[in-house]
Amino acid sequence: MPALSSEAFVLLRHPLTESSWIVTLFTREEGVVRAVAKGARRTTSPFRGALEPLSRVRVEVVLKEGRELGTLRSAELLEGSLDLHGRWPEAAVLMGMGETLERALPAHAAEEESYRLLGAVLAGLRAGAPPLLAWVYFSAWLLRLHGVFPRPEGCVTCGAQGYPLLLDLGAGEWRCPRCQRQRPAEGRALTGPMASLLEAVFRSPLASLARREFPQEALSALSGMVYWALAAYLGRPLATWPALESLGGAAGP
Numbered sequence: 001m002p003a004l005s006s007e008a009f010v011l012l013r014h015p016l017t018e019s020s021w022i023v024t025l026f027t028r029e030e031g032v033v034r035a036v037a038k039g040a041r042r043t044t045s046p047f048r049g050a051l052e053p054l055s056r057v058r059v060e061v062v063l064k065e066g067r068e069l070g071t072l073r074s075a076e077l078l079e080g081s082l083d084l085h086g087r088w089p090e091a092a093v094l095m096g097m098g099e100t101l102e103r104a105l106p107a108h109a110a111e112e113e114s115y116r117l118l119g120a121v122l123a124g125l126r127a128g129a130p131p132l133l134a135w136v137y138f139s140a141w142l143l144r145l146h147g148v149f150p151r152p153e154g155c156v157t158c159g160a161q162g163y164p165l166l167l168d169l170g171a172g173e174w175r176c177p178r179c180q181r182q183r184p185a186e187g188r189a190l191t192g193p194m195a196s197l198l199e200a201v202f203r204s205p206l207a208s209l210a211r212r213e214f215p216q217e218a219l220s221a222l223s224g225m226v227y228w229a230l231a232a233y234l235g236r237p238l239a240t241w242p243a244l245e246s247l248g249g250a251a252g253p
């Protein structure tokens, strides 16, 4: 039987039986893989402590042809997540990222850039990045990596460089209000201060942004826009949205 050996993040886990979990793993080698962790809920399990959501682990998963669920053979903890789960609202960011990735990523398709993004955001949170900024950083980058939230470089139709710009979510393009009006797609306005913040997000590592001051109003408005785009991309709002509201961003769904 082929076994996948890979570094991975645990995204989610659900009870399968009284003693076992089904775990959703974001593996570096093969993207999202779901597996049964037999006996993992027992206090004596060798998996104990290694399967907290957003922990980084080295796993071996036995995969069977034609079956969606593999079997977790081993899980070695590389970096636990209990330090962040013990802090609020950092824990809300972890919940939001786990659900988003579980829903956004296709199974069995490696996504190296998204994998590194998750590692970078966790490192940023540990380095003291404000949780709302970390959440905006994660969601804006994830959407950009999936082609729906491009870097704003003026109106794609007429080339106008000013603000506001509106997002044509279906096309993944920014347009000025005059051009976007001709296309009846939804759009929220990206103002100049929001665009400066987004530009910083797309240019700088999260840890270095954490040392800078950003206007809270722009961060809050950008969080609302990014969340709107994320919920539309995923097809429905996040179940973890009530927790994410504690980050203090703008209105959600």
Ligand SMILES: [Zn+2]
Binding pocket: 155, 156, 157, 158, 159, 160, 175, 176, 177, 178, 179, 180
């Ligand atoms: Zn235009």
